[in-house]
Structures are given as structure tokens and as C-alpha cells.
Amino acid sequence: MLVIRAKNYEELSRKAAKYIANQVELKPNSVLGLATGSTPVGTYKELIRYCQEEGLSFRKIRTVNLDEYYGLRPDHEQSYRHFMDHNLFDHIDILKENTHVPDGLTQDPCAFGEAYDEMISVLGGIDLQLLGIGSNGHIAFNEPNQHFVAPTHLVKLSENTLEDNARFFDSIDEVPPQAITMGMRSIMRARRILILASGVNKAEAVKGMLEGEIDPMLPASILQLHPDVVLIADNEALSLCALE
């Protein structure tokens, strides 16, 4: 894993956006795997700037998102479909029909998961997957578990994740307890992975991912097995690591 240090969140966002913009410029019909959460918001802002001020076009780009809360309608203001529209898609020249977010209302999560993974294969697989990392080491909503789960699936969110995400809702009781998440197979099949980490609350998870054993109790550690992962992290997120 290549580790790129940023001095703060702003620098992290600029570097991440540059990495993604290069992918879009070099392969304009790329399939991008996209993430939600606080961390990529600055990256998306910068990508909007590339599009609006520097003429970077997303017209042929296809996107697949990592996850969606189970039971939230796409127009709910905390749904990840809403997040993506609001923070990126509505401000760039991407065609909405080329953007995919898991269906949080599916009645049959198993069949949906199979169809979502198949859709990713039919698109040609993910060229560049953007990831955040949870303070418990989750990637997408693959929570600490006894084993890694391969397909896109319905997952019960951990207490830790409910607490972390309560800040987006009026109270913790309103955080949906389940989500549909891409599993490890589609993530690990991505040709390139870019993972972002910002803030001291990510430091332990980042240390575990880089220096620990590969362990499904720290899901991001599976990335040690992927041949092309770049971590862009700020000083705080790297504060427990024994890097140079």
C-alpha cells in the first residue's frame, strides 16, 4: 500500500481529487466506485471545481456506490442517494442514469446483492474505488465480523457505527440499524483503490490496517492483499503509525 501523507484535511482533499481527476482524464469512460461520509466531501467539492472551472468532463463516467441505509427512501435527506446527488452528481456533467446507488428499499436483499454485483461486472468492473475507513476499521459497511463477506449484502450496523453516524440524525434512535453494502468481492476486484483517512479518531484503525494482521475484525486489513491501493491520510490519522 502506498501511503501519501497530507498535512490536513484540505490537502488530503486536493490530493485525492487530483488522483480521481487523473483517472477521469486518462480513461473518460471509467467506472468509479464512490463513497459517502464526511471524508470525501472535500474531495467531491474539488472535483466539482475541476469540472466547472477546468473543463474536466464526467459525461462518459459510470459510478457505483458502496452502500445505502436499509429502509431509507432515495429522497430522504440522509439517504446516500441524496448525499451523492447533493455533494457531487447535481454539480457535474455526469448522466444520472449512469450513477448507481444500492436500493435501500429492496424487499429481497439477497437477490438485489447478486444483481448489483452482476451489474458491476457487466459495466466491466470498477476502475477506481474510493473508500473511507470507519473508526472501527470498516470499509463500506463491512463491519468487524468473524469472516469477510463476499457479495453485496444486508448488514446489521455495529453500535460503534450507529454512534459515529448519529451526528447526521436528530438522535441515535433514528439511524437505520441496517444497510445494504457492497461486499469484499467487488471491492477487492477493483483495479485500483484509493482510501482516505482524516482525523485522530481514525488513527487506530489506520494503524491496524497498515501494520496489523489481516483480520475480519478489522475489515480494512484485507486491503493488504490488493496490489494497487493508495492511502491518503492526514497527520492526525497517521499519528499512531511507525512511518518514516
Ligand code: PGA
Ligand atoms: P466518515 O465515514 O468519512 O464519515 O468518517 C467513513 C466511513 O465510515 O467509512
